[in-house]
Amino acid sequence: MSDQSHRLLQTVRRRGLSLAAVLGLALPLGQIGMMPAKAAPKGSLIIGIDETASEYWAEYTQGAQDIANSLNAKLIVVTSNYQGSQLLAQLGAIFATGCDQCALATDPSSNAFVKAVVHRSAMAEVPIVTIWNRPETIHPWDTDPKYWVAHTSFDGVMSGYYQAQALCKALGGHGQIAAIEGVPSTPPAYQRIAGLKKALAECPGVTLLDTEVGDWQETKAQDIARTWIARYGSKLNGIFASNDAMARGAVAALREKNLNGKIPVTGSDGSKVALDMVKSGDMLVTVWNDPVLQGAVSIAIAHAAAVGDIDPAKLSHAQRDFYLKQEVVDKSNVDHFLELKAHAPVYTYAELKADFWKDSAGQIPVGANK
Amino acid sequence: MTQLLETRGVGKTFGRVTALEQMDLVLSQGEVLGLVGQNGSGKSTLLKIIGGLVQPSSGEMLLHGKPVRLRSQSDATMHGIGMVHQEQSLVPNLTVAENIFLDKPNAAKAHGLYRWNRLFDAAAAQLRKIEIDIDPRATVEDLRFAQRQQVELAKVLAVEDLVSHPPIILFDEPTSVLTPDEIRLLFRQIERLRQTAAIVFVSHRLDEILHISDRAVVMTDGCKVADEPVTALDRESLYRLMVGRQRTIRAPRAVETRPAESLTPRLDVTGLSTGRQVRPATLAVAPGEILGLLGVQSSGAEEFCRALFGAEDDVHGTIRLNGKQISVTSPAAAVQAGIGYLPANRHVEGMLKGRTLVENMALTFGLDYGHRGMIVNRRAERRVASEWITRLRVKTRSADARIDDLSGGNQQKVVLGKWLLSRRLQLLLLDHPTRGLDPGARDDLFAVIRSEAAKGLSVIFIADTIGEVLDLSDRVIVMRDGAMSAEYNLNRGDAPSEEDLVRAMV
Amino acid sequence: MKLISATVAVRSAREPDGGVAQHLRRWLQSLGPLAVLIVLLLVFEIARHNFLTGGNLAAIAESAAVPVILTTGLSFVILLGAIDLSMEGVMAASSMTLSLLCANDVNGNHWGVWGIAAAIGVGLAFGLVNGVLNTILRMPSLIVTLGTWFIGLGIASILFPAQVPTVRDPWVLGIAAYHIAGLSLIVFVALLLLLLFHLLLHYTHLGRMIFAVGGAEATLVMTGLPVPLFKIAAFVISGLLAGIAGVLLSARLGDGNANIGDGLLFPAVSACVLGGTLLSGGRGGVLQSAIGAVVLEVLNNGLIQIGAGPYVRNIISGAVILLVVAASGLHLRRKLRVVK
């Protein structure tokens, strides 16, 4: 390269540096501005979520925020992006600065990290409530029982069972359906499939054509559904999707062939879009898991343990390892839930404190997380 | 004769280094200017400045009496200045046509849209002009080297049509990689251009300079030390002007010192053939013998050497080193057996770019100076490397300089040093060792090779010129089409004339 | 004559024979991937008899459309000898932009076509940033695009409103809904883009220069051609097409999704290499890459058809990629060949 253009590059690069630096500093500062950086103040509430760009986690955060507001405590949100190692590292960073009377409610992102996360929290003497993920073999009362206050989840088996039953009814007792499964290593995924099988056992007319893994993802579910439609054609009478996102994907695939509404699709979670589709008839049913409630309850219990409102040692197993209630949403009751979506109740610590387990659906049965 | 180009006090400094000082040069239509000088004498810098590749840091350039600033090569092209590069400057994965017009505008490329057929026609015209028969549609990497060289030439000569005034053509050591026929073609083109253009011709081959140019300019250390018509010069005077010292005449060889037959040959090859060279070759080399190989490009001399070094695919035949049969499946195996190879393309196959001299030299045999040949001993390596750096007269600041910072000649010396610092080297293959070296550096190289041979190292040597072969070898073998066509034992005094050799080659 | 010293020139390690034979070989090599495709189709047809039905082929076409667009863009960068990893992030960002600017159920925007333009513009901007960082600031493309990948995801998650934004815009939804001959518009858009950029690559100065950069960048620089511009252009094309892909996918889903591009990058890279667009640059083209993409889709579809589980599918497709690449490169094996 000629030395002139070389020198030119040099200068341009020097400019580039300053440019990059400005860019690089400006943006983060903008971000920091929104949330003053301090060591976590006394009584902070910490929640760990899997991703920010998700309706479910946004509502979960909302629930926790309600409690934080009612206590006017600070809410610290940690995002794992489904990476347990990342969650650990970030929690470590927060606990590093010391955290008095802090409380943690988190999804450990996968069964594998539950023990590590609980342990890390216990080391920092921060009470922790876990959601969704818990290996069958460990429980709050047998692992760091002083700090692992509770584990709470939604009953995947029931969810799958409800969906399948609805399909069975819709198909008038016989037909062939296919199921899209979530990330296989997560309990809800195999629980919901288990529920499906349980229901089909009671509904011999309906048979399971095929099962594919959609990793909870809309796009993957869409490709799978499209392939099925091509492969089974009229033999496919219904689609069981393990969550609403994948149900959306399935419906989108059906829409391409104008089959939406004609082939019933079920999902779970009770997301806004799913509710709309239930209303419009594109979806048969979804199962309402209230993330706002889940967020509020889980962080509230953790906080209660932190400030001594409850003593983990005195809690029963049913109180430390329980399902939250969930409901089936179909055309008949969808409006009620759309209303709930639009104006979610604002939870306060005070009212939850009256009975943290008001919305419990009972203890998680042994073997549920196998 | 009208004056085309003039440089007034043109100088160039890289950082704190002056590569060219106060160069005044006049170039007129219809003349061929021979430009000579040692590596690093600044002649290539001068050429680059005229060719637009480098911008002078002082002085000015006048084209037809009007000052010009050439910002890039294509800029120079637009002014009718073309440059034939030592290494080809073609884009391998483009077509011939695209390459010819790479740096030039053409109606067929107007508005950034290609009209392929018109482009091909235009290219065909250019190729026809210099009597070359190559399909302009062909992809360059599919062409034979010779063809590519011709495309390169066509590309440069196409500047003729670009300007109304006579063009200026620069040749930067064009012959160093050409066969006699190709050189003849090149010279024919130069003769043709002579009428209309001004030509600068750079070469290390003094007789070429004397043959083709009207005027010779000699440079040393960035300055012009002579500018005379060639009629006033001869090889010796030119050499003296360049190197600044008398030519070291080859020490008269003691005839019949080592009758090769008397002892087991160092190397004994029978029926060696490669994927490309079907005709098997057979020869033997005695310990301490320097065997010169001569042949035109297709003769298979390089294939033979590279096959010996395990660098050729599907090789057949038997190779015996000191009577013991070896199989050189890879260069590593060859090195293990004690065979070294000085590649012709030192930039790609010889040197580790960005590494220091020591790192380069210690790469292959450094461990021989370590503990039990297993554990690296950097101090020892450094010592040995430094010894060789002085022995080879490598001009460098320190043994820790990056090899890229050295001039071609010194780089070559370092690469040679990599092999010579071995204690167990049996056979050294030199593939065009003097390519791009100035006579001074070449003599240093030859001196060291001779002394090593005297210590018993066997050498096979593919020469750039017949002169070199006669200069260095004990025995000369001429190859044609992969087979030996003639053999002369210089020690026995049967010195062939250049005609004999050339006849045996083609 | 006497004065001309006889010389022996060393030539590139392997001398091509030149002329027709060479052209023929090149042509045959380019057919390799196509052969693989055909073999796969036949294998699956034999394994499952209703594989080559119109319905299933249509399904393959639908799911191949977006990967083809992505590989087309990626090819331009790979032809440089560089790499662009940012597409997943770009798609996330453009999908969010689209769904928030077009008529949707979370805010009052209804930019319509301009929303589409904006989303595509986002992709273009990413390409520009990648190109500038790579050429002007001289940072390796691999790491630059890795960084912008994260940034793209970040922008998506910042834009994400409390709930999944459902697209209501008829224009956008129309792209996926409107069918011609049983194929959605998306397929035809993909074909159009493929053709367009094939022409760009082969009939314009820019295209040929991008191709040339992969062959001999230094030579072009020496010649004084604006190489940085060519490179930036290649990155911009890649970003642009990633943006378009984001738009099409959201149109198909009918909503904005930050994970819309998940798991599309590595298949795209594999597709390019499968098709014969070598990572070393200067080889192949958009058509070859497209074939590679189709091969992967056929493989995926076929494996689902014969009921191979998702885990087995990973293993098989990985093996197939290795096999095909190895087989297609076998005739190039040389002792001195350098492959990194």
Place this chain on the structure above:
Amino acid sequence: MSQSQPADDRTIQAKPGFAERRAALRRSVPLAVLILLVGLSAIIAPGTLSPAALNGFISDAAPLMILVIGSTIPILTGSIDLSVAGIASITGVMLVVLAPIFGPWTCIVVILLAILFGAFQGWLHAWLQIPSFITTLGTLSMLSGLSLLLSNATAQPLPDSDPIINLLGDTSFDIPNTGFAALALVAVLAVVMRYTRIGRDLFALGAGERAALMSGVRTVRLRSFAFAASAGCAALAGLALVSVTQFSSPTLAGNLLLLSIVGVVLGGTAISGGVGGLWAGVIGGLITAWLRVATVLIGVKPTGQYIVFGIMALIAVFLTTDRTKIGIIK
């Protein structure tokens, strides 16, 4: 082709040690960046440097650091190994699967298996001359499929009796043993790289493969070694990871692949090969691990973390890449 000016003899005497001093300066940049980062976050969030905090950081950073050190080795030769995270994940799975058979020796067996696999992969890449990018991409896909199959896609508890895992999970002098493991690894590799032929040949390969080949470097063997080493490190990283989680999972190492590449480059190792080294790997690993938590330390709100990480990484790379030795940037 280097873009530096063809200098001549007098160039050499003219600039004494200039190039060396600049190179030395450049090499120290990554360390400076690391110190800067740590310093900044210490100011913003005091207490980050408390012993407890640092210990937590070490046990979080160790796996990543080991992974980075491993991936550095193939990259030195100009190749790249995308399968490291996949290997780290499958390590845990294998641990559970093989424990019944090999008992206390399982860890050793698993690491050996990984090394074998790496060697095979390197050989595949070098001997069949398949680009490493695509080779390891293929094996990555196969590995993830395999680990899902073997684990039936569920997280399983480790055999709690495994001595090596327990050792790794433990602390000595209140410092996590994984940290020591990383140091030991660096020490061993450093000795190999400095005092055996391997190290020298690795760099030679990166600096100019054809030249190295023509100087008798056994490239295929060397590549096999490079990939074996990176696979071995990946396995060790996997062990370090499970020693913390006490559970295996087919997706344990997840996105550590991207982080490890970032880490390698942040340390100042050139993707094009030949420039960098183990030390660079260590620094790069630490910087990356720090960047991962920095977003939390300085209190970036969750939605902004991706962007901030991306931009910080880009700036760090911009500062740490040594362009002087790289001719053409791809």
